[in-house]
Amino acid sequence: MSDNQETSDAEEDITPAGSATLPLRPPCDRLPCHKSSVCSRSYFVVVMVFFHVYIINVILLLFYVHYNSGQEDANRSRDAPSSNHQRPESRRPPSKPEFLRDVSLTRVEGIRVGHVQKVSLVPGKVHEMRTLSMKPLLFEIPGFLSEDECRVVMQLAQLKGLIESQLMVQDGQEELAKELNLSPEEIFNLLDINQDGQLQLHEILTHSRVRDGIWLTPENLREIYAGLKADKDGNGLLSLEEFRLLSNDAFQRFLLQRGVKRSQLVRNSRHTWLYQGKGAHQALQDIKTKVTRLTRLPPALVDLSEPLQVVRYEEGGHYHAHHDSGPVYPETACTHTRLAANTSTPFETSCRYITVLFYLNSVEGGGETAFPVADNRTYDEVSLIQNDVDLLDTRRNCDKSNLRVKPTKGTAVFWYNYLSDGRGWVGEQDEYALHGGCVVTHGTKWVANKWINIDPDYQRQARYQQLVSQQSEDEDDEGLTLNPDIQSSNIHQDL
Numbered sequence: 001m002s003d004n005q006e007t008s009d010a011e012e013d014i015t016p017a018g019s020a021t022l023p024l025r026p027p028c029d030r031l032p033c034h035k036s037s038v039c040s041r042s043y044f045v046v047v048m049v050f051f052h053v054y055i056i057n058v059i060l061l062l063f064y065v066h067y068n069s070g071q072e073d074a075n076r077s078r079d080a081p082s083s084n085h086q087r088p089e090s091r092r093p094p095s096k097p098e099f100l101r102d103v104s105l106t107r108v109e110g111i112r113v114g115h116v117q118k119v120s121l122v123p124g125k126v127h128e129m130r131t132l133s134m135k136p137l138l139f140e141i142p143g144f145l146s147e148d149e150c151r152v153v154m155q156l157a158q159l160k161g162l163i164e165s166q167l168m169v170q171d172g173q174e175e176l177a178k179e180l181n182l183s184p185e186e187i188f189n190l191l192d193i194n195q196d197g198q199l200q201l202h203e204i205l206t207h208s209r210v211r212d213g214i215w216l217t218p219e220n221l222r223e224i225y226a227g228l229k230a231d232k233d234g235n236g237l238l239s240l241e242e243f244r245l246l247s248n249d250a251f252q253r254f255l256l257q258r259g260v261k262r263s264q265l266v267r268n269s270r271h272t273w274l275y276q277g278k279g280a281h282q283a284l285q286d287i288k289t290k291v292t293r294l295t296r297l298p299p300a301l302v303d304l305s306e307p308l309q310v311v312r313y314e315e316g317g318h319y320h321a322h323h324d325s326g327p328v329y330p331e332t333a334c335t336h337t338r339l340a341a342n343t344s345t346p347f348e349t350s351c352r353y354i355t356v357l358f359y360l361n362s363v364e365g366g367g368e369t370a371f372p373v374a375d376n377r378t379y380d381e382v383s384l385i386q387n388d389v390d391l392l393d394t395r396r397n398c399d400k401s402n403l404r405v406k407p408t409k410g411t412a413v414f415w416y417n418y419l420s421d422g423r424g425w426v427g428e429q430d431e432y433a434l435h436g437g438c439v440v441t442h443g444t445k446w447v448a449n450k451w452i453n454i455d456p457d458y459q460r461q462a463r464y465q466q467l468v469s470q471q472s473e474d475e476d477d478e479g480l481t482l483n484p485d486i487q488s489s490n491i492h493q494d495l
Contacts, residue, residue: 101424101425105426110137115131145360156281202386217393262316268318269318272309273310275308304468306336318436318438319436326351336464337351355433355451356414357414358448360447368404371405371432371434373432376432394438398439
């Protein structure tokens, strides 16, 4: 018997009694169905489940991407400065807009002392510019002004009229002392720079020059001590006890009694201002254009700076050593940008980034521009007055200055009063830019100064320029012609 027969017999043996014995067949043989229909239905269900899962995942992924993108945009708009792409209704304008640093101040390279470089200031002519010092960065340009330009500037200044650059001793010092509300001990401590408990001559001299505008020599100071019987031991030093003997206006009263000569003032000259804006004499506008090309600065900075100052020194005239600009302090605002500064700022100073000085005539004797500490290895303010030698005194010690520039008609010198901040803007004050006008021994000296005003605080400078431009637009909208000369006079009225 074969294997198939044994299997059939076995199936027949387990069949219950009374039932018909049927041969086994596949399910499809027993039921009227089609094998392809069952397989297609199962496949369709699997595909639909997978498709729905896939669609749900895609939707969830889109929601996730959209949510994250929205968060990144919100963070970006919150962290970034004001954006020009935002709709006006989606943000409130800031009270003080922040301006991105989009201007870099070009500084002329000095290379080394004596280096000569060619500069093109007017069409068809090349000037030579020589480096005179590296500290401060100082240059000389012979023939910067033509003879006609020198003549026109002097004539315009005379036509307008010159005023005294510094008045004689002023009254009201006693009221000023009361306003200070400082005790003698407090004043003594402030004047005692080295805190050694005694006031040296140079400590008193520096204070009197700043406050009173009178240039006292060590000899003058000893004379005052003797007249007021302040220095009892005669050593030229004042202790706190000796200082208490001096009233706040003792110096002033003594000087008024003995008389003050013009030679004892910090500055002995006459000056006026000539505006170079639209409508000014063509010679003045040409000079401004040459200054712009010389300094390589944006024209807007030159246009918004001070007018041209013209100064005349008679025989005996001088200007003791000084800085054209003040130091940079957080609580100090620049005079020219005070409209854009915090109104509560207690102090103002002139912020003159560059000085361009023109010699309008050749001086017969004296009148040099002295730079006492040019290219010194170090700068020490206290050492400027030592052993009765006052390097700031341009009447007696000009020959001791490190550098002197002789006034020659048409020549211009220019220097930077500030260092660079390393990022293309104004940095700290350059203390080596200390300079003065030596006494004129023979003849008359005519010079002109063009200062370029830039605020070391970029935001204040940008706001100032925005305010001026808005003022210009407002006046133009009203059908008025903006007069830059009048505007400049308002901005710089206290300089």
